[in-house]
Every structure is written in structure tokens, then in C-alpha cells.
Amino acid sequence: MSDKNNLKEQKAQEKLKKIQQKKARKEDKKKIKLQKKEEFTKLYNEFEGHDGTQEGKIKAAKTKKVKKVKDKIDYKLALKEAPIKFLKEVNKIQWSSRKNLGTKFLWVIIFIAIFGVFFFFIDWGFQSLFELIKII
Incomplete structure (x- = not known):
């Protein structure tokens, strides 16, 4: 106690x-x-x-x-301390989990596919329009 x-x-x-x-x-x-x-x-x-x-x-x-x-900078001391400061800063980073990265990757792939299809149809529409008015 x-x-x-x-x-x-x-x-x-x-x-x-x-x-x-x-x-x-x-x-x-x-x-x-x-x-x-x-x-x-x-x-x-x-x-x-x-x-x-x-x-x-x-x-x-x-x-x-x-x-x-x-004040003047002590370059020798700065060079000695640089790796330590670098490691401290790297340790502060919060890395994403594997699951979180996987879901973000899937969303990116889905949006790429959606926009690919969208721009394919836009291109196809303009191509057929230009063929109709005989520009191409």
C-alpha cells in the first residue's frame, strides 16, 4: 500500500x-x-x-x-547528429497496415478501370461523330 x-x-x-x-x-x-x-x-x-x-x-x-x-554552425557535430535525427524522424512515421494498403490499392484499381471505360466511350463517341460529319 x-x-x-x-x-x-x-x-x-x-x-x-x-x-x-x-x-x-x-x-x-x-x-x-x-x-x-x-x-x-x-x-x-x-x-x-x-x-x-x-x-x-x-x-x-x-x-x-x-x-x-x-551563431556559427558546427558542421562536424551536425554530421554526427544527422543519422540520429533521421532515425528519430523515421520512427515517428505511422505506417499503414497491410490490410489498409490492400483496400486502398483495390480502390485505385477500381477507379482506374471506371475512368478507363469512361474515356473509352468518350473517345469512341467522338470518333463516330467525326466519321458521321466526315472529318476523319
């Missing part, structure tokens, strides 16, 4: 930790967003627009904004 209670308590604690981590991530995102907004408002307030209009001021502040410098 105590083992079950301990397991339940551990699971409850793990859930609480996950919830707290999610909240922390959300707060971090909010802080980053606020920082970006403050940077933009600071640039906006410092800058005088070209034509004196509100839109001109906003455009000029956006163009003046400095972009982040991209």
Missing part, C-alpha cells in the same frame, strides 16, 4: 515540476517580448521620422533596429 502511495506522490510531484517549468518558460517568453518592445519604443522615441508622420517614424525605427548575429 505504501509503495502505491509513494508512486502516486512521486507522479504528483513530477506533474507539479512540469507545470512549474511551463510557467517559468512562459514568464521568460513574456520578459523577452517586453524587452524587445521596450527596445523598439526606445528607438522610436529617440528617432525623428523622415516625413514627420507617425508611419514614417515607425518605419524608420524598424529599419534602424539591429538584428541578432547568427
Whole structure:
């Protein structure tokens, strides 16, 4: 009995930790967003627009904004990790069952036959029409 209670308590604690981590991530995102907004408002307030209009001021502040410098890619590490990432992605694929593939194959064959017969009769009709009006 105590083992079950301990397991339940551990699971409850793990859930609480996950919830707290999610909240922390959300707060971090909010802080980053606020920082970006403050940077933009600071640039906006410092800058005088070209034509004196509100839109001109906003455009000029956006163009003046400095972009982040991209980190360099470690190609050796990327080449080592590529097969592992590939296998993980392949394992995520849900393959169809043999029965499901068989039914889909039959439907495709049936529709090919139906459209083949349909276009045969269309072709035959046009051929006989052209022979009637003596085009062919």
C-alpha cells in the first residue's frame, strides 16, 4: 500500500515540476517580448521620422533596429547528429497496415478501370461523330 502511495506522490510531484517549468518558460517568453518592445519604443522615441508622420517614424525605427548575429554552425557535430535525427524522424512515421494498403490499392484499381471505360466511350463517341460529319 505504501509503495502505491509513494508512486502516486512521486507522479504528483513530477506533474507539479512540469507545470512549474511551463510557467517559468512562459514568464521568460513574456520578459523577452517586453524587452524587445521596450527596445523598439526606445528607438522610436529617440528617432525623428523622415516625413514627420507617425508611419514614417515607425518605419524608420524598424529599419534602424539591429538584428541578432547568427551563431556559427558546427558542421562536424551536425554530421554526427544527422543519422540520429533521421532515425528519430523515421520512427515517428505511422505506417499503414497491410490490410489498409490492400483496400486502398483495390480502390485505385477500381477507379482506374471506371475512368478507363469512361474515356473509352468518350473517345469512341467522338470518333463516330467525326466519321458521321466526315472529318476523319
